[in-house]
Amino acid sequence: MSIRTRKYKNGKIRAYVIGVYRGKGLPELTETYKYDPSKTEKQNRKEAKRREEELKKKANIKDPIFSDYAEYAIKHLVSRGKMKPKTETTYRRYFLPRVNERFGDLRLNNIDTKMINKYYDDLLSSGCRAKPGSAAPKTDIRAVIADRGMTIAAAAGKAGISTATVSAACNGRKIREDMARLIAEVLDTDCSSLFNITMDNRPLAYKTVKEFHIFLSVIFELAYKEELIERNPVKTADPPKVPQKEREAFTWEELTAIINASRQESIKWQTIFALFYKTGMRRGEIAGLKWSAIDFDNSVIHVDNNLQYKPSDGLYAGSPKSDKSIREFPITDYERELLKEYRKWYIERKAAYGDSWNETGYIFFQEKTGNVGLPMHPDSINDHFGKFEKKYGLAHINPHKFRHTFATLANDAGTDPLVVSRMLGHSSVLTTQAIYTHTLSKQSRDAAEQFGNALNKALGADENQNGSGTDAPE
Numbered sequence: 450m451s452i453r454t455r456k457y458k459n460g461k462i463r464a465y466v467i468g469v470y471r472g473k474g475l476p477e478l479t480e481t482y483k484y485d486p487s488k489t490e491k492q493n494r495k496e497a498k499r500r501e502e503e504l505k506k507k508a509n510i511k512d513p514i515f516s517d518y519a520e521y522a523i524k525h526l527v528s529r530g531k532m533k534p535k536t537e538t539t540y541r542r543y544f545l546p547r548v549n550e551r552f553g554d555l556r557l558n559n560i561d562t563k564m565i566n567k568y569y570d571d572l573l574s575s576g577c578r579a580k581p582g583s584a585a586p587k588t589d590i591r592a593v594i595a596d597r598g599m600t601i602a603a604a605a606g607k608a609g610i611s612t613a614t615v616s617a618a619c620n621g622r623k624i625r626e627d628m629a630r631l632i633a634e635v636l637d638t639d640c641s642s643l644f645n646i647t648m649d650n651r652p653l654a655y656k657t658v659k660e661f662h663i664f665l666s667v668i669f670e671l672a673y674k675e676e677l678i679e680r681n682p683v684k685t686a687d688p689p690k691v692p693q694k695e696r697e698a699f700t701w702e703e704l705t706a707i708i709n710a711s712r713q714e715s716i717k718w719q720t721i722f723a724l725f726y727k728t729g730m731r732r733g734e735i736a737g738l739k740w741s742a743i744d745f746d747n748s749v750i751h752v753d754n755n756l757q758y759k760p761s762d763g764l765y766a767g768s769p770k771s772d773k774s775i776r777e778f779p780i781t782d783y784e785r786e787l788l789k790e791y792r793k794w795y796i797e798r799k800a801a802y803g804d805s806w807n808e809t810g811y812i813f814f815q816e817k818t819g820n821v822g823l824p825m826h827p828d829s830i831n832d833h834f835g836k837f838e839k840k841y842g843l844a845h846i847n848p849h850k851f852r853h854t855f856a857t858l859a860n861d862a863g864t865d866p867l868v869v870s871r872m873l874g875h876s877s878v879l880t881t882q883a884i885y886t887h888t889l890s891k892q893s894r895d896a897a898e899q900f901g902n903a904l905n906k907a908l909g910a911d912e913n914q915n916g917s918g919t920d921a922p923e
Contacts, residue, residue, distance in 0.1 A: 452497050455481075462490065465497040469504045480504055511677065515560065515668075516553035519545055522671045532667075533767060534759050544664040557669070557678050565665065565686040572661060573652045573689065584618075584629030584644035591619035593636055593643065602817070602826070608635045609760040612828040618644075620835050655689040662688035698854040703844045710841040718833065720791040721813065725848060728778055729855030729873055732848040733757055736827040737766060739810040740792070748785050750778045752874065756811075756824055764824055774874035 453466045462484045469478040482497050505512060513521075523540055526532035532540075551568055552560055571577060594604050594615075605615040608631040618624050618632060626646055633640035640646070666683045673681040699707065704726065711722035724735050730752060737756030744751065753775045757767040780788075791812075799806050799822070807822035815823045834846040852873070859869045 452494075452501060462493070465493070467497060467501045467504055469501070478504060478507070512556045512558050513677070514553065515555055515557060516549045518557060518672060518677070519548070519668050522668045525671065526667070533757075534762070534765065535757050535767065538759050538761075540664055544661060548661065548664065557672050560669075560682060562682040562685045565682055569658055569662070569686070569688055572658045573655075575650050575652050577652060582626035582646050582648045583623045584626050584640075584646050585623045586618050586621050586643065587645050588643055589619075590615075590632070590643065593638065594619070597636055599635075600817075601832075604632065604635055605828075608632055611758065612826055613831040616828070616832040616835060620839075655691045656694075659688050659691050662686065696853040696856075697847075697850055698857040699844070699850060704854060706841070706843055707846065710837070710843060713841075714837070716787075716791050716794050717813065718837075720787050721830065723784055723787055725851040726854065727781070727784055729852045729859075730778070731755065731774075731852065731874075732827050732830055733767070734774075734874075736811075736813060736825055736830065738812045740812055741810060743788060743812075745785060745789065748780050748782070750780055752776050752778055756827055758826060758828065764826060776871060776874050778872060 451468045453468070454462050455464045455466060457463050464484055465482045467480045467482060480500060482493075482500055484493055485496070488496070523532065523537055523545070527534065527537050551571075552564075591601070594601060597604075599607075601615050601619060602612050605612040608615070608628075610628055610631055614624055614628050615632060618629070626644075626649075629644045629646070630640050633643050636643070662683065665686075666681075669678065669681045669683045672678045707722070708726060711719055714722070721735065724730060724738075728750070733755040734752050737754035738750070738752075739754065742751040742753065755767045755774070756764060758764050795812070795814075798816075802821050805818075805821050807820070809822055809824055811822075811824040813825040815821060815825055815829075830848055834848065838844065838846045856869060856873060859872070860866075
């Protein structure tokens with residue numbers, strides 16, 4: 450939809466040409482409104498807008514407001530399997546409310562690229578965080594939860610947040626202010642008595658603003674495909690360029706210490722640790738493993754499940770991140786024998802629980818009363834790793850860091866990038882290279898060192914030949 454002006458040579462407005470886009474392949478519906486000199490320019494413009502609305506009705510054009518269409522778009526994409534439940538939760542919780550504050554009441558065709566760029570600029574300005582601040586525990590949160598007769602998992606469930614977040618607070622780590630307020634509400638305690646709140650006036654990170662850009666792209670691209678808008682204004686918008694963040698991997702010393710310490714743990718956690726550092730699988734993929742996925746005869750793990758959590762639905766078996774994430778992963782004799790040993794323990798535990806056992810087929814299970822046999826919550830892995838690192842005095846253990854370490858070690862060993870990509874379940878080898886090519890492989894470091902030594906030797910010879918071999922000043 451558009452309203453264009455026609456002017457006389459002296460610059461005065463002669464008429465407004467109102468155009469309504471009706472869809473691909475259809476001619477634009479137009480009407481010319483002659484400028485009325487007895488009215489002000491503002492009044493004439495208002496009349497042109499009124500006629501545009503009438504023309505849209507005549508053309509049977511639907512131009513929904515953004516908030517209504519965004520709600521429809523999310524539901525539509527989820528129902529078609531084009532948006533994962535976890536993404537839906539993220540969009541509804543963080544992005545949709547924030548974007549609706551700016552564009553919610555505007556019609557899709559009234560939102561242009563300039564407005565979107567201005568929105569990005571505002572998100573990048575100071576003090577624009579929707580829920581600024583961090584919260585540092587000032588008391589023993591774990592004790593307060595226990596005093597209320599709750600477990601960490603129960604408190605997390607009532608607050609509608611992850612167990613990992615509540616566990617972090619219990620372990621004395623900072624969490625987001627809004628998460629702290631939800632915990633305080635569940636514990637029926639004033640937030641300021643549990644946490645020290647620090648306000649955060651920083652602008653949003655480039656990565657976060659880029660995620661707003663992706664969200665808007667999803668909504669407007671569907672509107673374009675459904676021929677509700679003539680063009681997608683987000684396509685020509687200018688989001689910030691996100692610098693490639695270096696993926697952290699464990700050093701060899703850190704990894705060795707973790708492996709040695711993990712072998713002091715129960716057979717359950719020995720197995721979980723081994724799968725992390727020997728396969729590079731994602732946290733949800735390991736938590737989502739079933740016995741049917743283990744081929745002991747051929748020493749292969751079939752990765753085809755990704756266990757996830759959604760506050761409204763609880764744990765659910767989601768599809769892997771991409772089609773290439775469905776893969777077969779070869780395991781060595783060590784992992785196979787460890788899994789066999791763990792299976793013996795699993796069978797013993799299952800028999801011990803008797804009728805209280807819930808048969809699900811998942812390898813790693815809960816042992817909480819009423820939930821025995823149900824799949825282990827992926828956040829439980831983070832919780833255990835937090836306790837584990839403190840127990841043995843180790844570096845901070847992020848489950849995904851094992852994945853980066855696996856890729857780095859495979860690269861250092863000279864493994865074909867295509868093979869590494871397939872083992873990690875990336876959508877393409879380009880994804881693997883984009884993420885990990887920043888990592889200097891052992892071969893690259895050796896080559897650089899050899900080149901540097903040769904260069905230093907050559908320079909030293911030149912200096913001696915030029916008689917410049919004097920002592921360096923102290």
